[in-house]
Amino acid sequence: MTDELAPITDDNATPTRIGGIPPRIAAVLCYLPCSPVNLIMACLCAFGEPKENRFLRVHGFQILFAFVAQILFVLVTGPINGVVGLLTMELPATPDSPPEMSQAFLALAAIESVMFFIFIALLFVGFVQAARGRYFRIPIIGGLAERFA
Secondary structure, rough: HHHOOOOOOOOOOOOOOOOOOOOHHHHHHHOOOOOHHHHHHHOOOHOOOOOOOOHHHHHHHHHHHHHHHHHHHHHHHHHHHHHHHHHHHOOOOOOOOOOHHHHHHHHHHHHHHHHHHHHHHHHHHHHHHHOOOOOOOOOHHHHHHHHHH
16 A cells, blocks of 8 residues: 555544545445435545545545446446347247247346445445545556546
8 A cells, every 4th residue: 555545544634625524424425325425425525625635536436437337337238138038028938948048138137136236345345444544446446546536
């Protein structure tokens, strides 16, 4: 860990521009799962804070990039899953009909579910690490967030 990414404590915390909220609380609010509050806070932390407040900017950009990645994943797999599901319904239900389509539909649905649970787990870990005043790096996305912050 470099000096730039040192943990935030009450002694070295830079006050936020977001109504004077302590930095650790603002970072924690970025990680609230399934809430519009986290997107609003992530935008405020990423774009509203000065470059010196790197702790908030890294957490804000990381959450924004994670949401974009999740949305892109759903935009790619959702239509494919929908088409496979429709084709599965169109196939005649005979004992001789191939089960590949229904298996593909179930596999895609399982992949989407696993990715959603991984996303929620990453939010939880980020929530805990932000509450402790530490940086948490989501693989791939974390490095990108650090460059933007």
